[in-house]
Amino acid sequence: MDLQVGDRTSLDVFNKNGVLIVAAHTALNASDINKLNLHQIDDVDLMIRFDGFTEEAQKPLNISQDEVTQQIKAYGEAVDGIKYLFESSSKTGKLDDAQVNESFAPLSNQFVQEKDVVALLLNLTNQNDYTYQHSVQVGMISYYIAKWLGQTNERAIIAGKAGYLHDIGKCRIDPEILNKPGRLTDEEFEEVKKHTLHGYQLIKDSKMSEALAQAALQHHERYDGSGYPYQIKEAKIQPLSKIVAVADIYSAMISSRVYQEKKDLLFVLRELYLMSFGKIDPKITQVFIRNMIPNFxxxxxxxxxxxxxxxxxxxxxxxxxxxxxxxxxxxxxxxxxxxxxxxxxx
Incomplete structure (x- = not known):
């Protein structure tokens, strides 16, 4: 009884005897609706409803210039913060927990205010300082994934911090390899893969939480054992590491790097969906996709x-x-x- 002319069906509609009444993707007219009533069809799955769209809903989300400026400032401060942590950790071999919290604060303060994650990523993604910007993006995305999974804000902040620090081990990788303007050799790639081990040890030596250390160690592990550094499978990958893995892949694929063009945000969600069949956590991936889609x-x-x-x-x-x-x-x-x-x- 709620159907309106112009509603479009998403699935075939059959009567109780299995006879097709209206095909999928049909834009319903008055005759179609009358036919459905005559066959006593109680429910119809709709794909789209044209009625009720407002002019505002059909336009891009308007974010004020003040909000954009504030976002860029906070993002830049978080990038500067992780850059400082990389540099200081390279020299001292340790992380200072208070400095980590101070560097992470500009980002965590934005979590409360920002609702449109897609707009934020579109506004703040560029190809400069990839390693540092990637760390900030993974921290931000990890936080939102944890919140969308129903975790408390406190636990989501921990997830965000895990994402923020997930690549800290790269501070011990030769910068010439990290910034090489081309494909890495097999030997160079093996060296880069050690950042997971370096990150784990660095966080452990700094007496920070085991969960943060495990996220640095395991964010490149995959459910089917095809990841690194230990080729462990699903059961041995820690929950926080699974969240950071999804955030890490998404951020890497939407970013421009010296040897790789960035891919579109919606395209990468589809790539993540395909990876959820055997590579990364399917529940986390589905929750991430379902909560990102409305932002588009x-x-x-x-x-x-x-x-x-x-x-x-x-x-x-x-x-x-x-x-x-x-x-x-x-x-x-x-x-x-x-x-x-x-x-x-x-």
Missing amino acids: IGKRVLLTSGEIGYIILTHPNDFFKPLVQIDDYFINLAEHPELEIEEVYV
């Missing part, structure tokens, strides 16, 4: 066709094929497999 509503996008529009709604059965508005018409990407979103803008 209202964002401006470039399609592979060259057209530019706005994401209006997401498909309940395929998050990565949303409904896009271009000028005064709509494109349901679920019905156009030849079209993809090439880039998402602020």
Whole structure:
């Protein structure tokens, strides 16, 4: 009885005898709705509802210039903080817990205020100082994942700190290898992989928590044993390490590096989804995706066709094929497999 003309079905609708009444992806008219009533259909799964959209909902989320300035300032302070920790740890072989908290504070203060994670990532991602910016991003994403998993703010802050420090072991890797403008040799890659061991030892020697040390050690381990440094499998990977692993992969793939172009934020979510089948924690990945997707509503996008529009709604059965508005018409990407979103803008 709640159906409206223009509603679009997401699944085939059958009557109690198994007869198809309305096919999936049908834009319902008055006759369709009457037919559903005659067959006593109680429930219909809808994909999109055109009624009720407001002009504001179809535009990119407006973040004030003051908010953007505040975000950039806090982000920059957190980047400067992790850079200082890298430099001081390289010299002393230890981390100062008070200095870690002070460096992490600008980021943790933003957690309370920032709701649109996608806008924040779009505003703050660039290719300079990759190692340090990556640490800040992983700290931020790890915090949000923990919150979305239902953890307390205190535990989420710990997750954020684990992400912030996950790559601290790179302070003991030759900068020429870390900043090499090209693919690493096998020997160089083996050297880089040691950052997990260095990070673990550095945090342990600093008498910080075992959970933080394990996150530094295990964030490159994979469920199927294909990761490093110890090729351990699902059961032996610590819960905090699983969160940081998802955040680490996402941040790395959306970032520009000297030898790799960044990938679109929505594209990388789909890559994470594929990795959740055997590589990374499926529950954490699903929670991350489901909470990130609403942030894309209202964002401006470039399609592979060259057209530019706005994401209006997401498909309940395929998050990565949303409904896009271009000028005064709509494109349901679920019905156009030849079209993809090439880039998402602020």
